[in-house]
Amino acid sequence: MDIAKALSLMLTNEGSSTLYQGLNLVKKPGVYHLGVPTISGTGAEVSMTAVLTGPEKKLGLKCDWTVFNQVILDPELIASVPTDWWFYTGMDTYIHCIESHNGIRNNAFSLAYGDQALHLCREVYLNDGAGQTEENNDKLMVASLMGGLSLTYSEVGVCHALSYGLSKIHGTRHCYANCVIFQHLEDIYPEGVGEFKRMLKKHQLELPQHLSKEWDEDTLTKMATVSYNLPFMWHHAFGDNYKEIATLDYIKDLFKRL
Numbered sequence: 001m002d003i004a005k006a007l008s009l010m011l012t013n014e015g016s017s018t019l020y021q022g023l024n025l026v027k028k029p030g031v032y033h034l035g036v037p038t039i040s041g042t043g044a045e046v047s048m049t050a051v052l053t054g055p056e057k058k059l060g061l062k063c064d065w066t067v068f069n070q071v072i073l074d075p076e077l078i079a080s081v082p083t084d085w086w087f088y089t090g091m092d093t094y095i096h097c098i099e100s101h102n103g104i105r106n107n108a109f110s111l112a113y114g115d116q117a118l119h120l121c122r123e124v125y126l127n128d129g130a131g132q133t134e135e136n137n138d139k140l141m142v143a144s145l146m147g148g149l150s151l152t153y154s155e156v157g158v159c160h161a162l163s164y165g166l167s168k169i170h171g172t173r174h175c176y177a178n179c180v181i182f183q184h185l186e187d188i189y190p191e192g193v194g195e196f197k198r199m200l201k202k203h204q205l206e207l208p209q210h211l212s213k214e215w216d217e218d219t220l221t222k223m224a225t226v227s228y229n230l231p232f233m234w235h236h237a238f239g240d241n242y243k244e245i246a247t248l249d250y251i252k253d254l255f256k257r258l
Contacts, residue, residue, distance in 0.1 A: 041089035043148020110154035
């Protein structure tokens with residue numbers, strides 16, 4: 001879906017897509033584009049960002065014209081998603097909302113959409129009746145949409161900034177990268193991580209540990225550099241003095257937790 005959004009814009013804007021990786025750099029509206037999600041969690045069906053991995057960075061084309069002109073939501077299309085990936089992709093929605101809420105850019109719109117998305121995530125993954133059912137797929141598809149709107153009105157934070165570094169350097173899929181990272185951010189998002197771990201336990205899933213033992217200093221520096229170059233995420237998470245907190249060494253230390 002991100003590629004579809006980017007392609008729509010690049011059909012009407014000259015040059016390489018790398019020229020437009022950032023906020024409001026796109027000059028002209030794209031062609032009509034329609035989104036039909038077959039997984040639920042990323043919120044790409046409603047977000048104003050088209051995330052691309054370029055030669056130097058992984059970053060989004062973000063503007064008012066990125067958003068799909070039309071979206072078709074059919075929960076039957078996610079019925080065949082394997083159970084573990086049904087969990088990991090859905091957790092992207094959950095983490096979106098936790099990060100959207102816990103930062104300086106949250107507002108009435110982001111909180112309203114995020115609160116409802118979190119409520120649905122808890123019904124799908126934590127409450128009685130949790131599991132991959134037809135009813136829960138309906139709820140998850142709506143949660144994904146609302147989570148995407150929540151972050152559109154606010155911003156993501158530490159977990160997503162780190163996931164870009166992990167995905168860019170190691171090719172780890174985005175939703176899974178978020179889960180691998182989020183479990184280690186209890187000091188930053190204590191309530192969210194605690195609930196996330198209860199969801200993991202309920203669905204009998206285990207995430208890898210001690211990954212950083214395989215990474216040398218050069219690898220850590222490359223990962224941290226990708227994440228460091230996402231100032232809007234760090235600013236949302238830590239406020240105006242984020243540069244004093246989110247240094248390259250601090251980000252390396254976060255990756256060493258993995």
